[in-house]
Amino acid sequence: MYLPDRRGSRQAAAALRTSYTAAAMFSFRIGPFPVRVYAWFFLSAVLLGQSYGFGWRMAAWIFVVFVSVLCHELGHAVVGRVFGGHPEIHLQAFGGVTFPQFRKSPGPGRQFVLSVAGPLFGLFLGAAAWGLVQFFPPARGSPALCGAAPRRRRASASSRPELRSGRRRSAQGAPPPRRRARR
Numbered sequence: 043m044y045l046p047d048r049r050g051s052r053q054a055a056a057a058l059r060t061s062y063t064a065a066a067m068f069s070f071r072i073g074p075f076p077v078r079v080y081a082w083f084f085l086s087a088v089l090l091g092q093s094y095g096f097g098w099r100m101a102a103w104i105f106v107v108f109v110s111v112l113c114h115e116l117g118h119a120v121v122g123r124v125f126g127g128h129p130e131i132h133l134q135a136f137g138g139v140t141f142p143q144f145r146k147s148p149g150p151g152r153q154f155v156l157s158v159a160g161p162l163f164g165l166f167l168g169a170a171a172w173g174l175v176q177f178f179p180p181a182r183g184s185p186a187l188c189g190a191a192p193r194r195r196r197a198s199a200s201s202r203p204e205l206r207s208g209r210r211r212s213a214q215g216a217p218p219p220r221r222r223a224r225r
Contacts, residue, residue, distance in 0.1 A: 065136035066132075075119045075129055077112070090136075108133070110167060113141045117163025121156050 066078035084104060091103035112131070115138040119129035122142030126129075130141045142156065 072116065072131075073114075073150075074123065075116070075131055077131045077133065079133045080135070083108075083133040083138070086136045110140050110164060113162040113167045114138065114164045117159040117161070118142070118156055118215075121159040125152055125156070 048224045067081045067084070068078065069078045071077065088100065089109040091100060091106070094100045095156070102143050103150045111133060115131045118140035119131055119142075122129040122140065122144075125142070125144070125148060127142035130143060132139045140144070140160075148156065
């Protein structure tokens with residue numbers, strides 16, 4: 043998320059940093075961009091993926107959320123850097139925020155480009171993931187993607203003898219009772 047402000051971006055970022063009192067869980071850099079990750083980011087990822095349980099699927103879910111949100115915020119940061127800012131990325135509860143830190147507030151055209159850059163980077167990431175699956179498809183019958191169950195084949199008359207006669211049979215093997223024709 044890109045946050046424009048009427049004041050200079052440095053003052054807006056400083057105001058938000060002072061109003062948010064939680065300490066970052068860990069920090070690192072991706073190229074020139076400092077990244078701060080707060081514990082609330084992981085807690086919200088766990089809450090959103092609670093249907094995966096607490097095993098390897100949950101760990102994979104948290105990794106996917108982390109990479110996708112970071113990629114989205116990197117989109118804002120790269121364009122902010124191109125426009126002359128010194129971006130900073132914070133991954134917080136339910137997403138992230140990029141502070142571009144410009145000397146003066148950008149015009150509406152640049153704000154629009156900054157806003158669109160994040161979703162475009164997400165689309166590029168999705169296209170790369172799709173291409174990877176197309177290039178390296180999962181093994182046939184494997185529940186490789188997100189632990190999904192393999193598709194069941196529909197039974198054909200040749201594979202199930204009870205369907206060869208054209209009439210269904212009950213669980214005990216007897217044909218179902220015939221319905222009376224309407225008069």
